[in-house]
Amino acid sequence: MPNPARTAPAEPAVDDLAAAPYPGGDPYADYRPADFAFTALPDLADRRLGGAVLAAGDEFFADRENLLKPDPAEFRPHTFTAKGQLMDGWETRRRRGRTTGAPHPGPDDHDWALIRLGVPGTVRGVLVDTAHFRGNHPLAVSVEATELPGTPGPEDLDAADWHPLVPRSPVRGHAANGYPVTDPRRVTHLRIRQYPDGGIARLRVHGEPRPDRAWLTALGTFDLAALAHGGTVEDASDRFFSSPVNLIMPGTSRVMGEGWETRRRRDRGADWVRLRLAGRGLIRAVEIDTANYLGNAAGWAGLQGRDGEDGAWFDLLPLTRLQPDTLHRLPLDRPRPATHVRLDVLPDGGIARLRLHGSLL
Numbered sequence: 001m002p003n004p005a006r007t008a009p010a011e012p013a014v015d016d017l018a019a020a021p022y023p024g025g026d027p028y029a030d031y032r033p034a035d036f037a038f039t040a041l042p043d044l045a046d047r048r049l050g051g052a053v054l055a056a057g058d059e060f061f062a063d064r065e066n067l068l069k070p071d072p073a074e075f076r077p078h079t080f081t082a083k084g085q086l087m088d089g090w091e092t093r094r095r096r097g098r099t100t101g102a103p104h105p106g107p108d109d110h111d112w113a114l115i116r117l118g119v120p121g122t123v124r125g126v127l128v129d130t131a132h133f134r135g136n137h138p139l140a141v142s143v144e145a146t147e148l149p150g151t152p153g154p155e156d157l158d159a160a161d162w163h164p165l166v167p168r169s170p171v172r173g174h175a176a177n178g179y180p181v182t183d184p185r186r187v188t189h190l191r192i193r194q195y196p197d198g199g200i201a202r203l204r205v206h207g208e209p210r211p212d213r214a215w216l217t218a219l220g221t222f223d224l225a226a227l228a229h230g231g232t233v234e235d236a237s238d239r240f241f242s243s244p245v246n247l248i249m250p251g252t253s254r255v256m257g258e259g260w261e262t263r264r265r266r267d268r269g270a271d272w273v274r275l276r277l278a279g280r281g282l283i284r285a286v287e288i289d290t291a292n293y294l295g296n297a298a299g300w301a302g303l304q305g306r307d308g309e310d311g312a313w314f315d316l317l318p319l320t321r322l323q324p325d326t327l328h329r330l331p332l333d334r335p336r337p338a339t340h341v342r343l344d345v346l347p348d349g350g351i352a353r354l355r356l357h358g359s360l361l
């Protein structure tokens with residue numbers, strides 16, 4: 001019987017895909033970030049929107065649920081549970097070949113996980129973050145997608161029709177690995193495969209939300225700006241401290257960092273964010289919440305509306321004085337059809353949530 005260690009090819013040098021062992025100090029010091037335009041779009045798999053990892057073939061070293069945690073992955077060196085080093089991600093056991101003569105995994109051996117998006121939509125890019133997985137990240141990943149009605153379980157997903165979103169692609173360790181997606185189909189669930197095994201810290205699925213239209217019609221009156229209903233942040237003047245997408249996230253903010261906070265303005269200008277509504281609708285009631293902004297709440301806020309991509313902007317809500325750390329409830333007397341809304345903030349500061357209650361036309 002040949003000794004596989006002797007016949008195996010020499011260890012490849014630490015190349016671009018690999019990551020150096022943890023050198024001590026700040027675990028993110030040698031992390032390799034990525035700058036992909038699609039990351040400006042919301043994460044449709046966000047746990048806070050209802051995203052979940054429904055099942056995984058293996059999760060021996062670290063739980064699949066970690067994949068969708070909103071915060072960056074943490075690393076505590078030399079922290080061992082009964083199974084191994086504590087890892088903040090989804091990590092499977094090492095695969096083995098079948099025989100002494102073939103001890104390595106086969107070329108198609110892989111681990112898999114099934115993801116339910118929090119909001120269905122068109123995926124524009126997938127981010128596979130291998131933060132802190134060095135020497136145990138997968139060699140490659142692939143992602144498939146499907147669209148199913150209702151609330152299917154893992155068994156239903158097994159029998160679903162899957163189409164590829166990301167072909168089998170190389171993965172770098174301790175890095176943000178971005179894969180742009182061009183397939184325009186609406187999807188509700190994903191299947192990620194990692195070849196042959198290993199650990200992934202976080203999975204982000206960036207795209208355009210496309211919720212169930214029949215559900216919105218049944219609701220009647222709902223928040224036309226909410227991400228969960230298909231509202232989107234198209235652009236904003238400032239993303240310095242936090243993302244404007246926070247304005248349209250579910251629930252209330254718990255701390256300052258969970259809202260939209262702009263930097264201190266040193267000119268005479270104003271900050272703004274432009275939203276595309278869930279559809280063409282009539283807004284009747286506005287909520288502007290400055291929760292957790294005490295010394296830095298926006299001073300005044302106003303709303304403009306626009307009907308169609310090329311429509312002219314018109315006043316929806318005149319500039320209104322805001323109080324710190326307060327939910328402002330503002331009925332609109334004369335609703336007008338709108339597809340887009342611009343929130344103007346004077347002179348700068350923080351707003352935690354913007355709710356635009358109304359109905360589709």
Ligand SMILES: NC(=O)NC(NC(N)=O)C(=O)[O-]
Nearest residue numbers: 061083084085086087091136
């Ligand atoms: N040092 C490790 O991380 N080893 C193993 N992983 C964990 N989590 O212990 C492995 O084999 O990948």
